[in-house]
Amino acid sequence: MALSASKLKVGDEHTARLVEDLKRTQIVQYAGASGDYNPLHTDEIFTTQVAGYPSVFAHGMLTMGMTGKMLTDWVGDARLTKYGVRFTSQVWPGDTLEAKATVKALTERDGVKLVEVDVATTNQDGVVVLSGYAEARVDP
Structure with missing residues (x-):
């Protein structure tokens, strides 16, 4: 069911767990799906011994x-x-x-109701690993 502007207000929050205990296999699977085989993501020896990262x-x-995916699960596909x-x-x-x-703002453009949101993803230590914004069409 799609979100309704009439049921949203500034300050509303939606949260979701994205992944618990991210596996190296998931990282390698993403490399295959995206075609991004940068060794920093796939080669432990290169990453630790050449680039100097811990992993x-x-x-x-x-x-x-x-x-x-969290956003589209919340606001609806497309x-x-x-x-x-x-x-x-x-x-x-x-x-x-x-x-x-x-929810940062509820607006309307060309007769279409929109919700503007701030987005943050954090790890298990509360460190923000991603910050951003999104806008989505919502029902009236």
């Missing part, structure tokens, strides 16, 4: 995709009109991610 880490777009993010911290194997969308 491989998730693609930013994997985090963005999981967060986007309703997002804008979605943009900034990657603020790395996501590591073993991380658990939670996303929150907070």
Whole structure:
């Protein structure tokens, strides 16, 4: 069921757990699906011994995709009109991610009701790993 503007107010929040204990396998599967085989995401030896990171880490777009799914699960399919993010911290194997969308404004453009939201995804330590915004069409 799609969101209704009449049932939303500024400050409303929607939260969802995106992943619990992110597995290396999920990161590698995303590499295959996206075609992004950057060794920082797939090659432990390169990542630790050459690049100096403690481990491989998730693609930013994997985090963005999981967060986007939370949004479409909430607002409905094909309703997002804008979605943009900034990657603020790395996501590591073993991380658990939670996303929150907070209603920032309810507007109308060309007779279409819209909800504008701020989006943040945090890890199990409360570190923000992604921040951004979205806009979606909503029912009246």
